[in-house]
Amino acid sequence: MKESLNGKLQLSEGYLAFVADDAKSCNFVLPLYTVRRVERINSGTHNFALSILNWHQMKLILQINGHKVTFEKFCNTIRDNLKNQVRYMKNLRSFLSTCFSEALLVDPKKDISTGGLGLIFGFPGDVKKLRDRYKTKLWIEYLQTNGRNLTLVKVPYFSKLVRVGLPNKLRGEIWELCSGAIFLRFVNDGMYEKLQKDNAGKVSLSTEEIEKDLNRSLPEYPAYQTKEGINTLRRVLTAYSWKDPELGYCQAMNIVASAILIYMSEEQAFWTLSVLCDRLIPGYYSTSMYGAILDQIIFEHYVQNKMPLLYEHFQNVDVQLSVACLPWFLSLYINSMPLLFAFRVLDCFFMEGPRVLFQIGLEIFLINSAILKINGDELLTITDDGQFIHVLKKYFSTLDQPAHPNNKNQKIREITKFNELMMVAFKEFSNITTESVIELRKTHQFKVIHNIESFTKRGQIRNLKDTSKFSKNDISIIYDKFYNAQFYGKQKSVRNDSRMDLNTFYRFLGSISSWAKLDDENLTKENGSPRDNQGRRLVGYEFIHKLFIHFDQSQSGGLTLQDVICGLGKIIFGDLMSRIELFFNLHDSDLDGYLFKEEILQMSESFLFIFRNRNDDGHLGSVSNFIRNAFEYTDSHNLRMSLPSFRMVVLADGYLEEFFDSGFASSFQFIEPTEERSKGLGREIFNALMSDGMRLAEKFGKRINHAKPKSHIPSSPDQNNSSNSNRNDMTSHVQSLESSNNNAESNYNDSSSLMPRNNSQDSFISVESQKSSKMQRNESPVSFGSDEEDDGLMQEVDRLLSEFSIDENGKKLTFFL
């Protein structure tokens, strides 16, 4: 087949991607490790051309329109990148043996060894009715012409073939190809097994939760009534929970995993889950489920835009769309409609991305309201949640029935409601693009996080067993300060639960009492205790350490919000005597009921530390008085002081008495300082971002990095070209796509010698920069560079600061709260 198309070519570290100018007629992602040979074609004049021969003997001719210099630079870059990818080539043969398309083309009757549970337990549906053989035949033709698995080129016919439903045995492979999971599986060879091995026998909250659901994931499918099927599902879900322990396991993943495992091998399913969670539906299954909530808001937004009448009706009768739609999205419609139809939706979802979820959902509403006059106006007459759900349930259960049973035309009578849904959805809502979904996700994400956070906050405060006489407002401030300190302290913290470590406690205490405020710049910390810039230990801070140990009632080495509230409560709502006793106990390090000389001196240091910022001179005198009196009153025999003597010594000094009577308690202030507030909403946002420490925030940074084009998977170009700011785009000309039977083996080194030698410098900086930063991730999509992560987070925080200020004045979003 010969065809020539204009389009954009993108070269990255590991991939060469092309998308035609009309975004439809052709696109491909070619991993460089599948390239066998690159040749320069001397076509003279203005056109510069390269001929690329890939593993499957398909020849692509790239004609690059541009200066000679550009072309030379391109050639150099592709040569360098090819060299770096050579190491992957050795894995190709064994990898391809796991691809059904290989077997299909070589010998269609041969059984393949790896694949989904369907190979053993049968695929759902009637093969004849599904016209599986006919569809397979069409696919064989397509794959022969346009390449297969890693080297497949998508032409418009591809999406038609997907739309009519994929044949059973090929389904899994096309899913992983469309989602990009196949590339991850290739470069992470062996990781799935390694995760299993490294974590064998380990248990976690996630594994417990997974166990609960194993027997109830598509239980009607025969494989899941057997040990073999259950074990398969268990391995995939637990491996994923170890790969992303922060996400772990979310109900609905079991539904999705059990469904895709019918068509995919464990490893395929594992990497597909990975693409789902990281890129296609980020945040759906995270602990806060912010992604799912976010997409509900976006869906509502679309309904409001596209069907204002219906939207208004829902508002009037106070029906929330999410009560019905959230499960649709979370389980990708698998649980909502009959399984066979759900797989058809999945076919489209993997091909076109998350927008399909929206399109199908909108279409369901459209069909069931008067707007299309097909299914009546039932949605427009509902008056409560119950009727709403009822109408939709009825619709789903009749999807296999004719949409137009009374039409005279036999052909039209044969159209089922599902056919109609699929046909109209993509036409009617074609303007819902991946770009617009991504854009809306960006617009709304921080509000969602904020809402989730304020919900979490209310929940946590509500669940406090003891509020220690603090007012609601005080508790709220303590909560904010607690998590605020956690947020800033996170990088240095060794804990990954929501408990507060000592370093963070310094920061926290500093935010509520001026004497504990730590001047960060003059301090370095060694072994957990602050030192000044000369490396001297700051003795005063030992007092805070003592307080920390005292607050830590469970002796876990970390403080919960409850610990902090109880601890502070005892100080603030105690009395003169209780506070004197507290100080005594804090300094009585061996808890023997006596202070010895060393301990008395430490006590005086604590006083000096707490008083250090006071402007009066009284405190110096008082502390020296204290020392003098203390030694006077110590038991001359053992040189020790009991609590009653300590009380006497304190009460003998007016300054100290005042401190214990009120000064110490009132040194804790629970106000949001006004300058802090105006300086930035930063604080509030950080608070908002906190959920169980700062897991959510971290997660978010990660997600956002994923959403950027530096996403480690070469997503199909049409899904990603919204953000190509510093990509190496160039206009090129794919002249021919031809399957040649030229079997001449030529290894890559040969071809590199055909590359031009002269290095010209200009106009190609973008290639270099991209190479170094962006595509680095191709190689190791799982181990995230932490530096980059932090950068991502900080950038987002910057962005968020500007966004939030708008939000404060404008409308606040109140979803479900």
Add this chain to the structure above:
Amino acid sequence: MSNTSRQSTLSSESPARAGGEGTNQQPNLKPVQVKLVLLGEAAVGKSSLVLRFVNNEFQENKEPTIGAAFLTQKCRLEDKVIKFEIWDTAGQERFHSLAPMYYRNAQAAVVVYDVTKAASLDKAKSWVKELQRQANPNIVIALAGNKIDLVQPIEESEDESTESGRQVPTEEAKAYANEFGLLFFETSAKKGDGVRDVFTEIGMNDLIKI
């Protein structure tokens, strides 16, 4: 828990059908709607309780509820017809933030725990706390300890400690329920024990309030 309502029993108004309109023999009786929400830890048997009540059946491997499921059941209670509209919610902790969507207008809630899992009662308590602060102030809350079929003593015995596997003593949960003004039941969705009582009492309580 009062015994006054003991005598009244629910009778299904129609052959049990989720969402079914049913044939009402007394068409002049307008059903009283009761919005009810089920809450509780994952896999304690929330969906199974509803399924037992609505369809009088039990499924061994019930799929976990994603988001929430909605079912209805019409019942006769004395001279009234009650239409229960039941929101059966997902139990996994991370679905927690979605719960307000379902309980926001509820007149009744059944908070379910598993008598063989002590931790599930703690979770139930935190749900009760949340409901009492956040939900409709008149909400009727029932606490239901499910799965008693797993702990029924092999021989009739007065002594509860002979029950194997039980982690939440009836008395403890009952005392808690009394303290917080909850209706209290122990149920077995599998065998059907106590399930109907939960809804009868809730119905009675709601009728009084309405």
